Amino acid sequence: MSGCLYVIKQFLPNLAPSERKVADFLLANPTQSVSMGVQDVAKATGSSAAACIRFASRLGFAGYTELRMALAKEVFSSERVAEEQKVREVTERTSAGELVHLVVGSTCESLRGIESVIDPKAVEESVEAILHASHLLISGIGASGVVAIDLQQKLARLGLKAVFTADSDMQIVEACALHKQDVLIAISYSGETNSVLKVAREAKKNESTVIAITRIGGNSLSKLADITLNVVNSESLFREGATLSRFGQLLVVDFIYTMILARCQKQIQPLLKRSWEAVAHVSG
Numbered sequence: 001m002s003g004c005l006y007v008i009k010q011f012l013p014n015l016a017p018s019e020r021k022v023a024d025f026l027l028a029n030p031t032q033s034v035s036m037g038v039q040d041v042a043k044a045t046g047s048s049a050a051a052c053i054r055f056a057s058r059l060g061f062a063g064y065t066e067l068r069m070a071l072a073k074e075v076f077s078s079e080r081v082a083e084e085q086k087v088r089e090v091t092e093r094t095s096a097g098e099l100v101h102l103v104v105g106s107t108c109e110s111l112r113g114i115e116s117v118i119d120p121k122a123v124e125e126s127v128e129a130i131l132h133a134s135h136l137l138i139s140g141i142g143a144s145g146v147v148a149i150d151l152q153q154k155l156a157r158l159g160l161k162a163v164f165t166a167d168s169d170m171q172i173v174e175a176c177a178l179h180k181q182d183v184l185i186a187i188s189y190s191g192e193t194n195s196v197l198k199v200a201r202e203a204k205k206n207e208s209t210v211i212a213i214t215r216i217g218g219n220s221l222s223k224l225a226d227i228t229l230n231v232v233n234s235e236s237l238f239r240e241g242a243t244l245s246r247f248g249q250l251l252v253v254d255f256i257y258t259m260i261l262a263r264c265q266k267q268i269q270p271l272l273k274r275s276w277e278a279v280a281h282v283s284g
Contacts, residue, residue: 003116004070005030007059007216010117010233014217018051019058026071034072038064058218060119103243110244113232114251117216125227126185127259129209130155133183136162139171139199140187147187147213147249154257158264159271168195175202182208189231189245191219200224213252215245229255 008023015023025045026033033041041064042049049064056067090099130136136155140148145166152164162185163174172195175184184203188196191214203210204224212225215233222228231248261268 003113004067004074006113006116010113010216011059013233014219015055015058016051018047019055021045021047022052022055030071030075034068034075036068107244107247110232110248111251114248117230117232118252118255119228119230122227122229123255123259126211126229126256127263129183129211129227130160130185130256131260131263133181133209135178135182136160136185137171137174137178137182137199137203138162138164138185138187139175139196140164141166141168141193141195143246144187144189144193144196144213144249147246147253148185150250151185151187151253151256154253155260157272157275158257158260158268160260171195171199172202175199175208176206178203178206178208180207182206183211184208185211185213186221186225187213187249188221189215189249191215191221193221197221197224213249 005027008027012020012023022041022045025041036044038049038052041047041052052064056062056064059067061067061070090102094102138148138152148164152162155162165171165174175198178184182203184200186196186200186203191212197220200210200212200221201224209227210225211227211229212221213229213231214221214225216230217233229252231245231252
């Protein structure tokens, strides 16, 4: 796992108090922590060895020793990235130039963070599930609905028929008709969108495979999902427009699209060529 410190920051809002103590200590003292064992960290943070181990497991490590090794690799790497700058608040005095710089910088930082939080194995498992599904259903509303439309369009270009409707009630109805060999792709940045959770629960009742595209850190949707594709915990500054979360989700969609394209090039290339020619605004 790369970007250990970055991943720790992503999990901060969802940690238990005892785990939060460990996370805060590692972030504040990364170099010192490398030379400390689990008992030392527990004593320094006033928590427990069990809390340290749970924290490492929550981050996806096999144990605290593996977390410590990843931290050491990052701390002593010659390519270690400098601490990211704090995002400034946008006010009525923010100039257009400052705004452009801020949005571009924050977006780039968020997209770079995807590499640290996405699980490549989960991407592979998602592609396998999608390719072997009898029926594909996509769920999402609001900004996540925009991502759902993009995914539906990309899958159609690949010859894969997926159902998406902007009507949240119809998404639930569609989920009720799923079968065991079908796949639901549920998209929700918060992972707490009520209608999307209802869709996921209905899919689970039918033993369908549920793929979630949601923020890292754990939420109700990820607990329901069989496969979770994480995006970063975006800065609250942009939540009003869901800017960063939308970009992150669209990037995950591109991961899926590109991997399917790479896996099935011989079958898909003629279809892509034909569909492009069919919709191109050229005479002939």
